[in-house]
Amino acid sequence: MTNPNVVLHVADVHKRFGGLHALADIDLQVEEGKTHAIIGPNGAGKSTLLNVIIGKLAPSSGQVVFDGAVLTGKKPFQINQLGIARVFQTPEIFADLSVLHNVMIPALAKRDGMFKLNMLRSLDSETGIRAEAEHMLEDVGMLGRREMLAGSLSRGDKRRMELAMCLIQHPRLLLLDEPTAGMSRHDTNTTIELLQKIKARGMTKVIIEHDMHVVFSLADKISVLAQGRIIADGSPDDVRGNPKVQEAYLGGTH
Numbered sequence: 001m002t003n004p005n006v007v008l009h010v011a012d013v014h015k016r017f018g019g020l021h022a023l024a025d026i027d028l029q030v031e032e033g034k035t036h037a038i039i040g041p042n043g044a045g046k047s048t049l050l051n052v053i054i055g056k057l058a059p060s061s062g063q064v065v066f067d068g069a070v071l072t073g074k075k076p077f078q079i080n081q082l083g084i085a086r087v088f089q090t091p092e093i094f095a096d097l098s099v100l101h102n103v104m105i106p107a108l109a110k111r112d113g114m115f116k117l118n119m120l121r122s123l124d125s126e127t128g129i130r131a132e133a134e135h136m137l138e139d140v141g142m143l144g145r146r147e148m149l150a151g152s153l154s155r156g157d158k159r160r161m162e163l164a165m166c167l168i169q170h171p172r173l174l175l176l177d178e179p180t181a182g183m184s185r186h187d188t189n190t191t192i193e194l195l196q197k198i199k200a201r202g203m204t205k206v207i208i209e210h211d212m213h214v215v216f217s218l219a220d221k222i223s224v225l226a227q228g229r230i231i232a233d234g235s236p237d238d239v240r241g242n243p244k245v246q247e248a249y250l251g252g253t254h
């Protein structure tokens with residue numbers, strides 16, 4: 001039976017790369033307002049799954065449905081327009097522009113339907129969007145760095161800026177790809193607090209993460225991938241005690 005709270009449904013998805021079955025029989029249901037973590041050892045298929053959701057990769061079979069709309073076959077920018085934002089992919093930032101301008105650009109692109117280069121010339125006249133970008137930067141603790149060049153930011157600050165770039169789009173679903181990778185413990189804890197704050201506002205999130213401290217601090221539900229299949233699915237407590245999960249990680253690097 002269909003659960004009315006499910007906002008994202010990855011339905012019977014398979015992805016093959018030549019002879020490699022990178023995703024098999026994937027059925028994933030993400031509920032509105034929840035934080036759903038996808039974990040698994042290296043090579044399990046996590047990035048492939050995320051790329052199928054955002055339209056970067058086409059599944060070999062199956063489909064992805066978001067809020068009643070079939071995403072499969074749509075282009076990444078169309079999926080983004082439907083309310084899905086992805087954070088912390090390879091940064092798509094303008095290194096030579098200020099932090100503030102970087103945060104304004106996705107809001108302008110959303111308002112006008114796409115990014116156009118001539119937007120860069122009119123940034124200073126967009127006072128409404130500027131105020132909103134400042135608000136987002138304040139939210140992620142970056143207002144004091146708004147005039148810095150994005151390219152000169154530390155790794156942790158760059159990620160906070162990327163989060164502001166996503167939040168300004170007011171997405172219904174936020175996808176986070178290893179949001180704390182390479183961060184110090186201090187920056188990781190700051191990011192956890194920030195994501196908890198966003199969670200309290202009811203934003204739905206899918207998070208891929210290797211750091212179990214981050215996963216167990218944030219997730220309402222966890223799906224465990226191993227060799228392209230979901231081997232366990234449930235609450236953090238269910239997953240923690242599942243012998244299949246412990247076995248999948250044995251011999252892994254995590």
Ligand SMILES: Nc1ncnc2c1ncn2[C@@H]1O[C@H](COP(=O)(O)OP(=O)(O)OP(=O)(O)O)[C@@H](O)[C@H]1O
Pocket residue numbers: 017020022040041042043044045046047048049
């Ligand atoms: N474009 C591609 N062409 C061929 N094989 C690929 C491609 N992308 C991924 N793979 C393979 O698919 C499998 C799943 O890879 P994927 O990157 O999704 O795993 P992952 O769980 O994200 O791993 P990690 O935690 O190391 O990032 C791996 O065996 C990988 O080598």
